[in-house]
Amino acid sequence: MKTAILTAPGRIEIRESGVPEIRNQDDVLLRTALVSICGSDVHYFSEPRVGDLDLRYPVRLGHECAAVVEAVGPGVSRVKPGDRVSVEPAVSCGRCDQCLAGRPHTCRDLRFLGSPGQLDGSLAEFIVMPERNCHALPEGMDLAGGVLAEPLSIGLWAVDLAGGIKGRTAAVLGAGPIGLSVCLCLQVEDARGVFVTEKVVARLEAARTAGADWIGNPLETDVVAGILAREPLGLDLVFECCGQQEAIDQAVSLLKPGATLVMVGIPLEERISFDIGRLRRKELRVQNVRRQNHCLDRALDLMASRAIEAGFMATHTFPFGRVQEAFETVFDRRDGVIKAMISIA
Numbered sequence: 001m002k003t004a005i006l007t008a009p010g011r012i013e014i015r016e017s018g019v020p021e022i023r024n025q026d027d028v029l030l031r032t033a034l035v036s037i038c039g040s041d042v043h044y045f046s047e048p049r050v051g052d053l054d055l056r057y058p059v060r061l062g063h064e065c066a067a068v069v070e071a072v073g074p075g076v077s078r079v080k081p082g083d084r085v086s087v088e089p090a091v092s093c094g095r096c097d098q099c100l101a102g103r104p105h106t107c108r109d110l111r112f113l114g115s116p117g118q119l120d121g122s123l124a125e126f127i128v129m130p131e132r133n134c135h136a137l138p139e140g141m142d143l144a145g146g147v148l149a150e151p152l153s154i155g156l157w158a159v160d161l162a163g164g165i166k167g168r169t170a171a172v173l174g175a176g177p178i179g180l181s182v183c184l185c186l187q188v189e190d191a192r193g194v195f196v197t198e199k200v201v202a203r204l205e206a207a208r209t210a211g212a213d214w215i216g217n218p219l220e221t222d223v224v225a226g227i228l229a230r231e232p233l234g235l236d237l238v239f240e241c242c243g244q245q246e247a248i249d250q251a252v253s254l255l256k257p258g259a260t261l262v263m264v265g266i267p268l269e270e271r272i273s274f275d276i277g278r279l280r281r282k283e284l285r286v287q288n289v290r291r292q293n294h295c296l297d298r299a300l301d302l303m304a305s306r307a308i309e310a311g312f313m314a315t316h317t318f319p320f321g322r323v324q325e326a327f328e329t330v331f332d333r334r335d336g337v338i339k340a341m342i343s344i345a
């Protein structure tokens with residue numbers, strides 16, 4: 001089968017490899033159909049060191065994925081060959097304290113699809129995943145919906161962790177696919193006002209489509225002053241979705257006393273800082289978000305019922321042979337790209 005392999009920083013090659021085998025009773029062999037590129041994939045693509053992890057090449061990336069079931073192990077009952085599925089990329093152990101406490105996303109022995117040193121990614125014609133990681137696509141949903149369910153599920157989890165949204169004000173700092181997903185989920189929960197900031201013009205405009213009531217570009221205007229002019233008492237919630245120190249400082253300025261900062265973005269640096277005096281005097285709560293927990297089916301259902309229309313995020317589709325160009329397009333934020341999809345079939 002064909003695979004796409006990161007062989008050096010900025011360099012992806014198509015290589016041949018053996019088709020993976022069903023080894024466990026509950027394994028499912030999946031024919032990969034569509035994979036989208038995540039911000040985290042682009043970190044690995046461009047940087048030999050991400051956070052505290054030194055990359056060892058070759059690496060096979062990809063974790064946002066829709067696929068068709070090719071074959072199943074003898075213990076599989078929920079899916080059958082021919083079914084179209086959205087893939088939950090986190091494989092948890094099912095036995096540790098975190099799994100038993102209903103937190104498989106912080107499993108002590110978590111293996112994540114396309115995470116270097118954990119599991120080979122979905123940029124390949126076939127992958128094997130446990131049955132519990134295969135979520136059937138609702139009737140009529142296209143493959144892009146099956147792929148977008150993954151980033152959307154992170155938006156849902158971030159909004160869940162923030163607590164009651166209805167009637168409250170929120171800012172989303174950073175309108176990449178995750179920030180836009182948060183924005184879409186805030187609409188579903190009836191936020192009273194959603195303020196979005198973003199430096200890339202195409203993404204800022206997409207925030208309008210995602211339901212933002214106010215948008216501002218930090219390169220052009222003082223976004224903190226702009227938002228506080230409309231909400232002088234400050235905001236109930238800020239979702240930091242770009243991993244930038246500058247946005248974290250803006251969040252502390254924007255929040256009202258007793259409010260919550262939800263940290264969704266992934267900083268490239270190992271450490272970030274807070275103005276602790278202001279954080280303390282306002283008694284702000286800081287809530288971190290680690291991917292998502294049990295939100296994939298809800299994301300699929302919300303798209304199937306059209307409560308959420310996420311299709312506008314899928315701006316580009318590349319054939320498998322042009323995977324290098326797809327990564328470069330996302331890295332350069334070229335051509336108004338939000339989500340680039342790679343068609344594997």
Ligand SMILES: [Zn+2]
Pocket residue numbers: 038039040063064150151
């Ligand atoms: Zn992702």
Ligand SMILES: [Zn+2]
Pocket residue numbers: 092093094095096097098099100104107108109110
């Ligand atoms: Zn576990």
